[in-house]
Amino acid sequence: MAYELIAAKREEMGTGASRRLRHAGKLPAVVYGNGAAESIVLDHNTIFYALKEEAFHSAILDLVIDGQKQAVILRDFQNHPYKQQVLHIDFQRVDLNQKVNVKIQLHFVNADQSEAVKLQGAKISHIINEVEVRALPGDLPKFIEVDLSAIKAGEAVHLSDLKLPAGVEIAALVRGEDAAIALASA
CATH class of the missing domain: 2.40.240.10 (Ribosomal Protein L25; Chain P)
Structure with missing residues (x-):
């Protein structure tokens, strides 16, 4: 839009x-x-x-x-x-030909279909709700989807697990920080 x-x-x-x-x-x-x-x-x-x-x-x-x-x-x-x-x-x-840093919202999906919730009775906690990305202005996504269907109890989803659109990089990963986004705790 x-x-x-x-x-x-x-x-x-x-x-x-x-x-x-x-x-x-x-x-x-x-x-x-x-x-x-x-x-x-x-x-x-x-x-x-x-x-x-x-x-x-x-x-x-x-x-x-x-x-x-x-x-x-x-x-x-x-x-x-x-x-x-x-x-x-x-x-x-913004210059449409230069990369910018922008905070993008995370959308968590499929938590109710994960093994951790269905079989192991775990609860999923969202640790981070937005992430700073670096991209050309035309490549900025509206949001980043986090698929929680594969998470198991005691595991976490990290920034490196995210699927990003082409041309988009996470600023924290560039700095070498791989923070947890969501955690499944029993």
């Missing part, structure tokens, strides 16, 4: 200006990387509902600032502690 976000340059800066924007249903934001940082303003509700979609967090977004389209990825956002409100959001410009 392609996301296109319409934004405008933000002229007023500071806490008071940001509060006025939020009160008017707008969202202050910043775009950085590959040039100077730009302060922008977006429609709050568009971003609020897009953030609820998992694909939005790992997709290449088309950000249109005053008619100019840029390829960006979501880097960070802040929510209000108790209101349903996004306070601020950060985007990073």
Whole structure:
């Protein structure tokens, strides 16, 4: 799914200006990387509902600032502690020909079909729910599927056990770290 976000340059800066924007249903934001940082303003509700979609967090977004389209990825956002409100959001410009590091969600499947659960009465614990990958922006997956059907009681699934799309590598494995993702304990 392609996301296109319409934004405008933000002229007023500071806490008071940001509060006025939020009160008017707008969202202050910043775009950085590959040039100077730009302060922008977006429609709050568009971003609020897009953030609820998992694909939005790992997709290449088309950000249109005053008619100019840029390829960006979501880097960070802040929510209000108790209101349903996004306070601020950060985007990073990306070069479609250079690899980027992005956190991707893990989807655990087939746990109920594993020998550990069906025959050995084990419980499967998810240790990691997202993993940092390095890939070209066009090769980024929406999620990585973790198949738990072959796990046995007392065993763990590690990062090296994941099946990755072509052109995608796990940053921790490049550093030599093979952490456990899921554990079947009796």
